[in-house]
Ligand SMILES: Nc1ncnc2c1ncn2[C@@H]1O[C@H](COP(=O)(O)OP(=O)(O)OP(=O)(O)O)[C@@H](O)[C@H]1O
């Protein structure tokens with residue numbers, strides 16, 4: 425993994441709205457977020473508060489209406505499509521809320537496909553990552569032959585195949601029981617300890633409680649939650665402008 429003193433990912437002034445049936449939804453509003461290497465950051469907030477939308481913008485999948493995403497100092501959304509795809513593949517690992525595994529391929533091939541290097545090395549690395557997420561004995565299963573929690577772990581292994589500096593995961597423990605959730609949390613802590621920035625979107629108090637920093641989506645932007653407060657405490661409201 426490449427190391428640098430710059431934060432691996434910084435988002436500034438991100439806004440993103442959708443218009444559907446002549447109704448405008450401001451999903452993300454002037455959001456700022458900086459991810460630090462070595463830390464697990466949790467993003468919480470009610471359903472529909474814009475968490476996935478923000479993750480897709482900082483994960484370079486959905487263009488913002490305004491704002492910038494700096495990845496290792498590069499203004500990612502001002503790059504050409506090819507340069508951005510290359511930067512994304514080199515630096516970011518993304519776990520989708522809905523997994524997005526390819527149904528026609530086995531677990532190990534799903535993990536190996538995005539690998540940037542020789543296929544043989546990719547398959548070897550995919551096998552090691554499946555072992556790391558506790559699925560060594562499911563490598564030849566296809567997604568339809570895996571439980572939801574297992575598919576989620578395959579998606580995590582795939583996100584790690586290029587050794588990303590930042591791991592962005594949308595509800596990565598949403599389909600897991602308490603024991604598996606604990607195990608995956610240990611893994612996220614390990615991945616951060618190796619020098620990565622880890623961002624987890626979560627509805628789980630257990631996950632948020634073990635993060636280094638917690639943000640709650642308020643009015644379309646992440647707002648720091650003081651570490652002493654329970655993650656399900658009342659949302660922090662912005663100070664009224666007088
Ligand atoms: N492509 C789209 N077109 C129109 N509206 C959208 C689109 N994507 C998201 N939205 C709307 O934007 C808002 C934010 O959605 P988003 O998926 O970011 O929420 P979320 O915080 O991830 O919710 P959840 O916890 O349920 O996953 C929602 O009101 C949603 O209906």
Ligand SMILES: [Mg+2]
Nearest residue numbers: 475476521594
């Ligand atoms: Mg979501």
